[in-house]
Amino acid sequence: MLNIGCHLSVSKGFEHMGKEALDINANTFQFFTRNPRGGKAKAIDAEDVTALLKLTKENNFAQLLGHAPYTLNACSADENTREFAVQAMEDDLKRMELIPGNLYNFHPGSHVKQGIEVGINYIVAMLNSILKPEQTTKVLLETMAGKGTEVGSRFEELKEILDRVKLSDKMGVCLDTCHVYDAGYDIVNDLDGVLDKFDKIIGLNKLYAIHLNDSKNPFSSHKDRHEKIGEGSIGIEAITRIINHPKLKGIPFFLETPNELPGYAEEIKLLRSLYEE
Known part of the structure; x- marks a missing residue:
């Protein structure tokens, strides 16, 4: 089965997201843990969470993200920004345990001209201060496009972070197709080669989720602008592969394309038609 979903708004609650996913023939979904452009987290309704857990179990959902x-x-140069990152992630991971056994994804960050090693040091320090042996949530580093001073556009950078996190079994990677293509990994003409490189450097056993997006920009552009499936420089043939x-196989795919719910429904319908059981 193709495990696929899209990004949904948590504003109407967890059970509502689950029902929206079912309405568009998805069997998973992604959601922001808090205001994506701010920092405030919505209060969680315990009954709403219980209803979601029942719905996902009854409908054989893949892991949520x-x-x-x-x-x-x-890895900001600003101490207050770094402190917010620690506080927000620590709170997010406590809240994620209300839906145990799922996934939590974050952008490694931008080192803001401090240098890649300084950035990695800060990221590792944060993770080592937050991760708990008892947590059931996998924390995923997202592959980045390499714009500005982003950390995580090279597989080697992600590996260094993973290698230095003490509770490495709590960690993994979310591969974004737009980002890796924009970063210079040619998933259009050499998908096998890119996956082999990922496996050699990081290990495919660490790949827990995929953001499935086309790209508005050409190969190795380092721009990070998502496009609808089949309408960008990656194209439908490469996405089918x-x-x-x-x-x-079996890894959950999450659409982050520029769509509303009807557009996501059409993309999921298309992708399911192209999937070979």
Whole structure:
């Protein structure tokens, strides 16, 4: 089965997101854990969470993906920004345990001209201060496009972070197709080669989720602008190869394309039609 969903708004509650996912023939979804451009987290209704857990179990959902806010930058040059990152992620991971066994994704951040090693040091320090042996949530580093001073556009950078986190079994990677293509990994003409490189450097056993997005910009542009499926420089043929690749079978795919719910429904319908069971 193709495990696929899209980004949904948590504003109407967890059960509502689950029902929206079912309405568009999705069997998972992604949501922001708090205001993506701010820092405030919505209060969680215990009955709403219980209803979601019942719905996902009854409908055989794949793992869900919580997404940290864009404002979370663990390697900022500003101490207050770094402190917010620690506080927000620590709170997010406590809240994620209300829906145990799922995934939490974050952008590694931007080192703001401090240097890549300084940035990695800050990220590692944050993770080592937050992760708990008892947590059931996998924390995922997202592959980035490499714009500005982003950390995480090279597989080697993600590996260094993963290698230095003490509770490494709590960590993994979310691969974004737009980001890796914009970063210079040619998933259009050499998907096998890119996956082999990922496996050699990081290990495919660490790949827990995929953001499935086309790209508005050309290969190796380092721009990070998502496009609708089949309408960008990656194209439908390459995306078809991605969802059907034997090394990616079973991994949940999350659409972050510029769509509203009807657009996501059409993309999911298209992708399911292209999937080879």
